[in-house]
Structures are given as structure tokens and as C-alpha cells.
Amino acid sequence: MTTAKYDVLGIGNAIFDILVRTDDAFLTRHGMAKGSMALIDEAQAAAIYSAMGPATEVSGGSAANTITGVAAFGARAAYVGKVKDDQIGRMYSHDIRAANVTFTTPVATDGPATGCSYILVTPDGERTMNTYLGAAQNLRPADIDPEQIAAASITYLEGYLWDPADAKNAFVKASKIAHDAGRTVALTLSDAFCVHRYRDEFLDLMRGATVDLVFANEAELLSLYQSTDVDAALAQLRKDAAFAVVTRSEKGCVVVTKDKITAVPAFPIEKVVDTTGAGDLFAAGFLFGLVRGASHEQAGRLGALAAAEIIQHIGARPQVSLKELAQKHGLPV
Amino acid sequence: MTTAKYDVLGIGNAIFDILVRTDDAFLTRHGMAKGSMALIDEAQAAAIYSAMGPATEVSGGSAANTITGVAAFGARAAYVGKVKDDQIGRMYSHDIRAANVTFTTPVATDGPATGCSYILVTPDGERTMNTYLGAAQNLRPADIDPEQIAAASITYLEGYLWDPADAKNAFVKASKIAHDAGRTVALTLSDAFCVHRYRDEFLDLMRGATVDLVFANEAELLSLYQSTDVDAALAQLRKDAAFAVVTRSEKGCVVVTKDKITAVPAFPIEKVVDTTGAGDLFAAGFLFGLVRGASHEQAGRLGALAAAEIIQHIGARPQVSLKELAQKHGLPV
Numbered sequence: 001m002t003t004a005k006y007d008v009l010g011i012g013n014a015i016f017d018i019l020v021r022t023d024d025a026f027l028t029r030h031g032m033a034k035g036s037m038a039l040i041d042e043a044q045a046a047a048i049y050s051a052m053g054p055a056t057e058v059s060g061g062s063a064a065n066t067i068t069g070v071a072a073f074g075a076r077a078a079y080v081g082k083v084k085d086d087q088i089g090r091m092y093s094h095d096i097r098a099a100n101v102t103f104t105t106p107v108a109t110d111g112p113a114t115g116c117s118y119i120l121v122t123p124d125g126e127r128t129m130n131t132y133l134g135a136a137q138n139l140r141p142a143d144i145d146p147e148q149i150a151a152a153s154i155t156y157l158e159g160y161l162w163d164p165a166d167a168k169n170a171f172v173k174a175s176k177i178a179h180d181a182g183r184t185v186a187l188t189l190s191d192a193f194c195v196h197r198y199r200d201e202f203l204d205l206m207r208g209a210t211v212d213l214v215f216a217n218e219a220e221l222l223s224l225y226q227s228t229d230v231d232a233a234l235a236q237l238r239k240d241a242a243f244a245v246v247t248r249s250e251k252g253c254v255v256v257t258k259d260k261i262t263a264v265p266a267f268p269i270e271k272v273v274d275t276t277g278a279g280d281l282f283a284a285g286f287l288f289g290l291v292r293g294a295s296h297e298q299a300g301r302l303g304a305l306a307a308a309e310i311i312q313h314i315g316a317r318p319q320v321s322l323k324e325l326a327q328k329h330g331l332p333v
Numbered sequence: 334m335t336t337a338k339y340d341v342l343g344i345g346n347a348i349f350d351i352l353v354r355t356d357d358a359f360l361t362r363h364g365m366a367k368g369s370m371a372l373i374d375e376a377q378a379a380a381i382y383s384a385m386g387p388a389t390e391v392s393g394g395s396a397a398n399t400i401t402g403v404a405a406f407g408a409r410a411a412y413v414g415k416v417k418d419d420q421i422g423r424m425y426s427h428d429i430r431a432a433n434v435t436f437t438t439p440v441a442t443d444g445p446a447t448g449c450s451y452i453l454v455t456p457d458g459e460r461t462m463n464t465y466l467g468a469a470q471n472l473r474p475a476d477i478d479p480e481q482i483a484a485a486s487i488t489y490l491e492g493y494l495w496d497p498a499d500a501k502n503a504f505v506k507a508s509k510i511a512h513d514a515g516r517t518v519a520l521t522l523s524d525a526f527c528v529h530r531y532r533d534e535f536l537d538l539m540r541g542a543t544v545d546l547v548f549a550n551e552a553e554l555l556s557l558y559q560s561t562d563v564d565a566a567l568a569q570l571r572k573d574a575a576f577a578v579v580t581r582s583e584k585g586c587v588v589v590t591k592d593k594i595t596a597v598p599a600f601p602i603e604k605v606v607d608t609t610g611a612g613d614l615f616a617a618g619f620l621f622g623l624v625r626g627a628s629h630e631q632a633g634r635l636g637a638l639a640a641a642e643i644i645q646h647i648g649a650r651p652q653v654s655l656k657e658l659a660q661k662h663g664l665p666v
Contacts, residue, residue: 057390
């Protein structure tokens with residue numbers, strides 16, 4: 001195994017976030033399941049947008065958020081995702097490169113516009129996402145550069161990749177390349193409804209060791225095992241995955257392997273402004289800890305710290321140096 | 334004089350803000366005058382953008398910010414400004430209409446892209462703007478709808494309109510229509526460098542009563558009279574303008590007419606996050622007070638309140654109902 005050029009490489013749906021504060025009645029009126037990610041088509045996007053208030057825009061996309069977080073800790077990061085060569089795609093490409101992430105996926109020159117998520121943030125800080133995949137639908141196995149994947153210590157994939165038709169093939173291709181190069185493959189389950197759509201396939205990825213490390217929140221874990229009992233679901237997860245992390249919002253996280261369980265508390269914060277990216281940034285901190293050889297406890301603390309930073313402002317991209325933030329809190333960087 | 338359909342109508346350069354946090358060294362390195370607005374061409378925009386970090390986008394434009402503020406107080410508001418029919422222009426149009434502002438200016442279907450301002454926000458919260466006017470350059474007298482202008486109690490114009498070649502003609506046309514209809518015309522001097530570019534013309538607008546009410550901050554006032562003495566400049570302003578308001582950042586504002594001077598304190602705030610839009614939102618509150626028949630003292634308080642809201646978050650568009658905020662503070666709405 002050669003020395004890695006990248007600490008973490010992420011593959012995901014490249015999505016530009018259009019965020020707006022609203023009230024719970026808006027969600028009810030539009031039949032949205034609070035806290036979830038729903039896929040919408042162009043007509044639905046237009047309808048939701050025209051009903052929404054004035055917005056703030058920040059680049060997003062689950063794995064992309066994670067990867068910019070990894071870079072904000074000072075690690076070497078790369079991203080693979082598909083945007084179109086349009087104004088939004090150019091802002092997206094700017095933002096990820098300006099975050100010190102290597103981003104070389106060819107942009108689409110025709111087909112649908114760069115993907116957007118219309119994100120409603122309620123007064124409790126919870127976010128409800130409506131995603132028009134757009135150009136992200138066209139991520140294909142050909143976009144996976146074998147040399148780049150083989151050069152990354154960890155390849156991190158989002159469950160959302162199961163939604164566009166070709167992306168799952170790109171996912172599987174990347175996993176094989178990574179494993180052939182002796183690298184680690186991580187997966188986030190992304191969303192409880194996404195898990196519901198692809199439950200059996202996600203379980204196959206875990207049981208067949210296509211992925212080595214799994215991130216999930218409680219809702220995704222319960223959806224995976226169609227359970228209402230977190231402890232029972234955790235016990236099943238330990239059978240299916242060699243290594244997993246379950247995030248539990250303000251209750252912190254649980255890191256599980258075959259031989260131990262490590263519970264790590266969340267960072268106390270004053271006010272949740274916008275939960276968009278909480279799970280993504282937790283994964284960033286945890287993955288960063290792993291590549292630095294930190295303990296599960298320390299990796300969990302790094303994840304909790306990054307999640308705490310992201311939920312205290314609008315948007316899912318870090319607004320400070322997570323490296324300096326970690327140093328302030330005496331965490332390893 | 335018929336009953337007004339709009340309380341305030343604003344005319345300005347429609348500009349989409351691309352905001353990024355940076356340090357003072359960035360400004361020095363790029364020769365930027367802190368706190369100012371510099372005009373840039375497409376090549377300069379590309380160079381500055383590629384040097385900037387990851388950004389947050391929020392619709393902007395000085396008069397447009399003011400007008401959305403007026404609407405956020407619950408008043409009837411309209412805006413005239415030029416965007417292109419591109420992705421950014423569509424977000425811009427969405428944002429202003431979603432803020433309950435009437436916006437019917439025809440969009441450009443060819444020519445330059447929707448204008449953007451690359452805004453650097455330093456740790457002290459000060460903003461430094463680099464504006465590519467783009468489609469805003471093409472605002473023309475033909476875009477001024479006489480019926481709409483005549484139907485507004487106050488027409489509010491930004492000094493920045495002097496930068497695009499044709500917009501000043503639109504400005505003068507709007508002023509004449511407003512006055513013929515017995516309405517009030519207000520002007521903000523916009524920026525100390527802008528005042529430097531058009532000093533004599535701005536003085537002519539005031540002395541010739543093309544404008545009835547003038548907004549300026551201290552730097553703009555001093556630039557107008559090429560002075561370093563605020564009191565002396567204020568005395569000159571009282572000769573040239575029948576009615577003016579000078580904002581003084583944390584020292585509040587001074588409202589001057591021929592027969593009285595009213596000083597109004599600022600609202601104390603915890604932390605300045607981003608001063609972008611401070612003057613714009615002050616004007617929003619003050620204008621709203623005027624149309625509601627408030628005293629100068631109360632109008633100044635409403636302006637100070639709106640300015641305080643805007644500088645505590647990124648971007649120059651209000652994130653709360655200013656009407657509710659004013660009610661909480663016992664101010665007239």
C-alpha cells in the first residue's frame with residue numbers, strides 16, 4: 001500500500017442549498033415530513049420555491065459538507081460529484097475548491113441544471129429538505145478516477161447516491177478500487193426515508209463488506225432494522241457492521257465494534273440555529289480523528305465539536321477553522 | 334394627490350451578494366479600501382472570486398435591501414432594478430418578491446449577467462464590497478413606470494445609480510414624476526467614494542430640490558463637503574438639504590431640518606457580525622417611521638432597530654419580522 005495522497009475522499013450528490021426560515025405550518029401545508037429529505041422534480045421545485053420566503057444560499061451536499069469539514073480540520077481532502085456548467089455550478093465548484101478540497105469531476109455541459117435542495121428551517125432549528133437532483137443524477141462510473149480513489153486513505157460515500165440511477169454503480173466501483181488498494185470505505189446511511197427505499201441493498205453493502213465503517217443516526221438505524229428499539233437495533237448493527245457510529249443528537253454518539261462500545265457525549269451549545277449538516281460534520285470530525293489515529297472517544301469528540309459548530313449557524317459548511325476550534329478544546333489535530 | 338398604493342418605492346442597482354469572511358490582510362493584499370464599495374469589471378470579479386474563500390449568498394443591492402426592510406415592517410413596498418434572466422437573477426427576483434415587495438421591472442434577456450458584489454467581511458464585522466454591475470448597468474428611463482412612481486408616497490433612490498450610464502436618467506425621470514404627483518423623493522449618498530465621484534451632481538440634486546430627503550453616513554457627509562469636521566459639514570448639509578439624516582454607527586444618528594436637530598442613539602448590540610446593509614436598513618426603519626407619521630425621534634429609533642437586526646447576521650436582508658421586533662420594543666408600527 002502506497003502512502004495516501006488524500007486523507008479522505010468523498011463521493012456524493014453535489015447539491016446547492018437554498019435555505020429559508022419558516023414555521024411548522026409551512027411543512028404541514030406542503031405535506032413535508034419534518035427532518036427528512038424528499039426528492040422532488042423540477043415542477044415540484046418550482047412550486048415549493050415560489051411558496052418559500054427569501055432565502056440564503058450556501059453550497060451543500062452531504063458528502064461534500066463532510067469533506068469540507070475534513071479539510072477545515074487541516075486534512076487532505078478530495079470530492080467527487082456532478083454539477084453543471086451553470087452559475088450555480090460555478091459557485092458550487094468555487095466553494096468546494098476554496099475550502100481546500102481537490103475537486104476534478106468533469107462538469108456537465110448539457111442536461112439538467114446543477115442540483116438544488118430547498119431547505120426549510122423551523123424555529124426549533126430542524127431542517128426539512130426537498131432535493132432536486134439535477135445534474136447530480138448524471139454521476140457515472142466513468143467519473144470515478146481509479147488513481148484518485150486508490151490514493152485516499154478513506155473513501156466516504158453517502159447513501160443518497162442510491163437515488164440517481166448510475167451513481168450506485170459509481171459507488172460500487174469506487175469501493176472495489178479502494179479495497180483493492182488496501183483502503184477503508186465508509187458509508188453514511190443519509191436519511192431514514194432513504195434507508196427505507198434501499199434497506200436491503202444497504203444491508204448487503206454492510207454484510208458483504210462493500211463498506212467497512214457505517215455512520216447512522218438513530219432514525220436511520222431504526223429504519224434499517226424496522227425497529228422502535230434502539231438497543232435491539234444497535235445489537236443487530238454490531239452483527240452486520242464491523243465498525244459503526246450512531247449519532248444521537250444532543251445525547252452524543254455511540255461507536256460500536258465487535259469488541260467494544262464507546263459512548264461519547266455531545267458538545268453543549270447555547271442555541272440550535274439550523275441542524276443542516278449536523279450528521280455530515282459529525283462524520284467529518286470522526287473521520288479526521290480516525291486518519292490521525294485518535295481513539296474512538298477522541299474521534300467522537302472531534303465529530304461532536306464539528307457538529308456543534310455547524311448547527312449554530314445557517315448552512316452546512318464550516319464557518320471557522322475546525323483545526324483551531326479543536327486546538328482550543330484540547331483535542332488532537 | 335391620490336391615495337398612495339405604495340408607502341415606499343426604491344430604485345437601485347440589483348446586486349446579488351457573495352459574502353465571505355476574511356482577514357484584514359486579504360484587503361491589504363488586494364488593495365481594497367476597507368468599508369468601501371469599489372466597482373470592478375468581469376476580469377477583476379473573476380480574480381477576486383478565485384482568491385476568496387467559500388461564500389454565502391444572499392440577495393442584496395442597497396435600495397433593494399432598504400425596500401425589503403420597509404416591507405418587513407409591514408408597509409407596502411415596490412422595487413425597480415435590473416437583473417438578467419439567469420439563475421442568479423431568478424433567485425434575486427424570488428427573494429425580493431418573497432419579501433412582499435412588488436417587483437415588475439422587465440428582466441434583461443441578453444447582455445451581461447445579473448450583477449454581483451463580492452463582499453469581504455473582516456473579523457470586526459466591517460464589510461468591503463467589490464461590485465460587478467452586470468445587468469444593473471442596463472436600467473434605463475424606459476424601466477420607470479410613471480404610474481407606479483406616482484403611486485408611491487416616497488420614492489427612494491441610491492447614489493450608486495450614478496455609476497451606470499443610463500440609470501441617472503431613470504433617477505431624474507422618477508424624481509420628476511414623483512414631484513409632479515406631490516410625492517417625496519429621498520436619496521442615500523451610498524458610499525464615500527461614490528460621493529467623491531459625483532460630488533457636484535449630488536449637491537445639485539440637493540440644492541435644486543430634485544431630492545427632498547438625504548441619507549448619509551459620516552464618511553459620506555465628510556466626502557460631500559471635502560471636510561474633516563463633522564459639525565461644520567452638518568451645518569453645510571442643513572443649508573443644502575431641507576431634510577437629512579446622518580448615521581454615525583454606534584453613536585446613532587442625527588436628523589436635521591432647517592429648524593431642528595434631533596440626535597437618536599443606536600441600539601446596543603452584543604456582537605457585530607456583518608455590517609453589510611446597516612445603512613440600508615437604517616433607512617428602511619426611518620422611511621417606515623415617516624410614512625406612519627412618527628416623530629423624527631421615533632423614526633430614528635425604528636431605523637436604529639432595523640440596523641441593529643441586520644448587523645447581527647450575515648447578509649443585508651432582514652431575517653425576522655421587523656414589525657414584530659418593533660412591537661417588542663414598544664415602537665410604533
